[in-house]
Amino acid sequence: MKVLLIIPSITDFAAHDMWAAPYGMMVIASALKKHNIEFDILDLLGRNYTRKEYEDGRRRYKRTIIEMPKILRNKNIKRHYAIYGANFDDIEAEVEKLTNTYKLIVMSTTMTYWYYGYKYIYERLKNRFQTSTFAIGGVYVTLLESHSKTVFEGAHIFPNQRLQYFDKLVSEIYGKEFTCFSQPFSLWEFPDVESFSHRRYIPALLMRGCPFNCTYCASKTLVKNLEHKDPIKLADWVIQTCETTGIDNVALFDDAFLYRADEFAKPFLRRIMQSNLRLRLHASNGLHPRFIDEELASLMRKSGFETIRLSLESSDEKIMSITGDKVKRTEYENAIKYLQKSGYKKAELGTYIICGIPHQSPQEVIDSIKYVDDIGGVVYLAEYSPIPNTPLFYESIKISRYDLHEPLWQNNTLMSYWNPSFNEEVLNKLKNFLIGLRKDVDKADDDLQKSKTSK
Ligand code: SF4
Structure with a gap:
């Protein structure tokens, strides 16, 4: 059966x-x-x-x-x-x-x-x-x-x-030996893309887990210890799967794809680049600006890195430091500089800004949006979702009107209903402010897409 x-x-x-x-x-x-x-x-x-x-x-x-x-x-x-x-x-x-x-x-x-x-x-x-x-x-x-x-x-x-x-x-x-997860991650089978081929992208996971411990994230609860795949084997599997299925989109599933990039991300990207396939790489999970140097930025460009979301979260150094210290302003500025130098335009340099964490003010979100815009990135607002058993979950409970232990209230769409500092009116103002700023960027993005399709 x-x-x-x-x-x-x-x-x-x-x-x-x-x-x-x-x-x-x-x-x-x-x-x-x-x-x-x-x-x-x-x-x-x-x-x-x-x-x-x-x-x-x-x-x-x-x-x-x-x-x-x-x-x-x-x-x-x-x-x-x-x-x-x-x-x-x-x-x-x-x-x-x-x-x-x-x-x-x-x-x-x-x-x-x-x-x-x-x-x-x-x-x-x-x-x-x-x-x-x-x-x-x-x-x-x-x-x-x-x-x-x-x-x-x-x-x-x-x-x-x-x-x-x-x-x-x-x-x-x-009634027979079955081995799937009871072995190191490096030995897990690669995903069965063929059986799920109606999804027109290949999921690639180089490293399981994250070395950071941000106060709003459950990464450590989900995966305690970092484990990785051999970057060359992973790249070869991606290349081969692209060749056999004709799929050219690759979705990177890592929480920290660029961590220890010399050992992992760089060899992976070099191998992809050498294949001469025109792949499109997408990292919607967020990338750590801290690890982007000139060589890496160039490799990203040459290997077909298309969707970039830099994890900045806030431009306020104090907030950055107390929520996890995963990036400093200078590191973000350098990453943008290197990515621009390798050929990326503003519309391609997506940057996550978090919105609605306890003790954050709407003004701080506006300042962060302006900062990213000035430096040369384009903001993606990440509405905060209180994740159980994280430090900020307990802070959220203190200020919430509703019982956040009920999972339905953990939905990020509902943040403005329980967080008094970010009610609907405030959130709409923030979104409108962002829309105003993004109009020019969206126009540039349209032009970019047109130029890509006409090539
Ligand atoms: S860096 Fe990202 S994945 Fe890692 S703990 Fe922080 S939010 Fe979570």
């Missing part, structure tokens, strides 16, 4: 596929193939549930407005709540279409505040496949294990720290 792999729909106020491949599931699919265990995939964010697909691999999901979860009702939230990807009717139809029986059903999870949709899908499947074993992993179950046990009653839950037990479960069920 086969395994069924489920990629769930998303319930949220907004959702897009910004190169968000289900990396873990794709690795499991490769490991199952290697061990000759057959599987089906129920991808509720797949091609049938896509509204628009962009050349660079990003997608807009099908969107169906649904009633807001009870907890969020009557709170004057002026946004539509929706299910992205397969809606409830689609899910019913997809589940009915499944004619095989499955010994094991595996589901991935991501954001904590998407549990509303996970619960619906799990219950529907549990009802249909009453004798199957269910295994659930991913970010949500790692951050909120106890909560997830109430959502996935009767399932085996695998937080990242206990992923090796997933292998044990598969071995027991299928």
Whole structure:
């Protein structure tokens, strides 16, 4: 009997596929193939549930407005709540279409505040496949294990720290040795891109984890120790996969892709560059400006690095220092200088500025936006999401009107409803200020895209 792999729909106020491949599931699919265990995939964010697909691999999901979860009702939230990807009717139809029986059903999870949709899908499947074993992993179950046990009653839950037990479960069920996560990351299978080929990008992960410990981030909870792949092997796999599938977009999944760049990122990029393939590399997770030197900036340009998001978060040195000390202004300024020198235009130098963390003032966000604009970057505002068990989560609880232990309130779209310093009016003013600044940059970006397509 086969395994069924489920990629769930998303319930949220907004959702897009910004190169968000289900990396873990794709690795499991490769490991199952290697061990000759057959599987089906129920991808509720797949091609049938896509509204628009962009050349660079990003997608807009099908969107169906649904009633807001009870907890969020009557709170004057002026946004539509929706299910992205397969809606409830689609899910019913997809589940009915499944004619095989499955010994094991595996589901991935991501954001904590998407549990509303996970619960619906799990219950529907549990009802249909009453004798199957269910295994659930991913970010949500790692951050909120106890909560997830109430959502996935009767399932085996695998937080990242206990992923090796997933292998044990598969071995027991299928009566043969199964190895996937119970080995160093360097030996994990590469993701099974072919089985998920409706996603027009290749997910590449060079280093798992992050050396920093920012007060608003759960990276250390998700992955305790840094582990990496051999950069040459990874690059060769990317090149080969691009050649066999014809996909030319590569999404970098690292939290700290540029850390120890001489040992990892530089050899990886050199190898990509030498392939002479015209690849398009995207790093939507954010890059550390501290590690960008002249050589690296040049390699990024020559290897096809297209989506750059520099993690600055704030131009206020005091805030930068107390939230994690991952970058200083001079380091950001140098990174911009080197990237400009290697040929990047302002419109290509995206920079994240965080908005809505406790004790931050709106003026500080405006100052940060102006600073980035002056230096030569283009701001992407990252609305703060309180992540459980991080230092800033506890600070957020102190100032919030609502109970942030409830995962639905951890949604970044709702920051302006619980953070008194950033109410809707303030947030709209900030966004309008940013829109005003970005008009020129967007025009330059349009020109850039036109010049790229005419080449
Ligand atoms: S550098 Fe980025 S990934 Fe690392 S801890 Fe800070 S926010 Fe998280």
